[in-house]
Amino acid sequence: MNIPTKVLSKDILDSIKRTRPVYAFGRRVRFALGSRLGARVVPGLGGRAHYNDFMLSSTDAEHVGGYRRGARQFVELLGRSLGEAGRDWSSIDACLEVGCGYGRIVRELRDRLDPSRIYVTDVIEEGARFTASEFGASAIPLIESSAETMPGKFDLVYLLSVYTHLRRDLVARNLAAVARAMKSGGVAVFTTHGQGSAETAERYEQYWLDKGAVLQGMSAEGYYYERYPYYYDEYGLTWFRRDAMQALVSEAAPELEFIAHHPMALDGHQDLFVFRKR
Numbered sequence: 620m621n622i623p624t625k626v627l628s629k630d631i632l633d634s635i636k637r638t639r640p641v642y643a644f645g646r647r648v649r650f651a652l653g654s655r656l657g658a659r660v661v662p663g664l665g666g667r668a669h670y671n672d673f674m675l676s677s678t679d680a681e682h683v684g685g686y687r688r689g690a691r692q693f694v695e696l697l698g699r700s701l702g703e704a705g706r707d708w709s710s711i712d713a714c715l716e717v718g719c720g721y722g723r724i725v726r727e728l729r730d731r732l733d734p735s736r737i738y739v740t741d742v743i744e745e746g747a748r749f750t751a752s753e754f755g756a757s758a759i760p761l762i763e764s765s766a767e768t769m770p771g772k773f774d775l776v777y778l779l780s781v782y783t784h785l786r787r788d789l790v791a792r793n794l795a796a797v798a799r800a801m802k803s804g805g806v807a808v809f810t811t812h813g814q815g816s817a818e819t820a821e822r823y824e825q826y827w828l829d830k831g832a833v834l835q836g837m838s839a840e841g842y843y844y845e846r847y848p849y850y851y852d853e854y855g856l857t858w859f860r861r862d863a864m865q866a867l868v869s870e871a872a873p874e875l876e877f878i879a880h881h882p883m884a885l886d887g888h889q890d891l892f893v894f895r896k897r
């Protein structure tokens with residue numbers, strides 16, 4: 620049986636999103652159903668895919684191909700980032716993905732790193748649990764609460780499309796915890812929406828987003844954040860200019876030294892930052 624991941628058209632979904640309680644209720648029901656259904660085999664993917672995997676928009680060959688390509692490309696970028704920081708895969712004993720979702724990246728990372736060396740965490744605990752059980756990684760509690768219990772543990776910590784959604788103070792809190800959990804000489808890699816993304820903000824096709832306001836925030840403060848109007852949680856779309864992100868890292872996690880910034884390196888729209896712990 621092939622149950623589609625997304626059942627509503629964008630237009631219908633957008634009109635539901637305009638009434639927050641209705642959208643929130645529908646989303647809860649959708650996730651509860653996905654949790655009930657669990658995981659299934661999807662042709663073209665190694666390992667099963669969870670019904671709640673929001674990164675897999677459908678099981679069409681085209682979407683599955685894009686899902687895999689994006690993940691493989693990111694694993695390649697991780698390898699390049701390690702090289703820029705003077706490391707390589709063979710020197711990574713413990714690697715943590717913060718914001719692993721339902722394992723899109725770990726599914727591919729297993730080709731580079733033995734799963735016994737991979738740790739994952741996510742606000743969506745079900746996602747972290749699934750990633751761990753399906754791909755042989757280990758799930759840990761949120762890094763904001765667990766870093767103190769595992770200082771200096773990780774050689775590599777990465778976050779893909781996480782700081783692209785968080786308000787600045789939450790990014791700062793997360794960065795401080797990530798730095799605490801890293802080994803000296805460890806490498807942090809994360810993506811952001813940068814200036815190039817702001818200049819092409821229409822690509823996100825968000826009916827509520829004012830591109831002029833994004834550009835204004837970027838030029839005035841080097842930062843713009845807006846919560847998804849249909850969410851109750853503090854979660855939305857975030858942009859950082861390169862200098863603003865570097866300033867934030869210096870303030871929140873001064874033990875991290877800047878290694879590299881690659882504008883629009885991921886999929887031609889997210890920026891990629893590399894830092895190393897002193």
Ligand SMILES: C[S@@+](CC[C@H](N)C(=O)[O-])C[C@H]1O[C@@H](n2cnc3c(N)ncnc32)[C@H](O)[C@@H]1O
Binds near residue numbers: 722741761781785
């Ligand atoms: C856009 S998704 C990306 C998922 C995955 N990195 C990928 O690219 O396939 C962002 C993920 O970050 C998670 N997230 C947001 N804030 C987080 C935090 N403070 N700690 C851990 N996960 C977080 C969300 O729950 C979500 O699963």
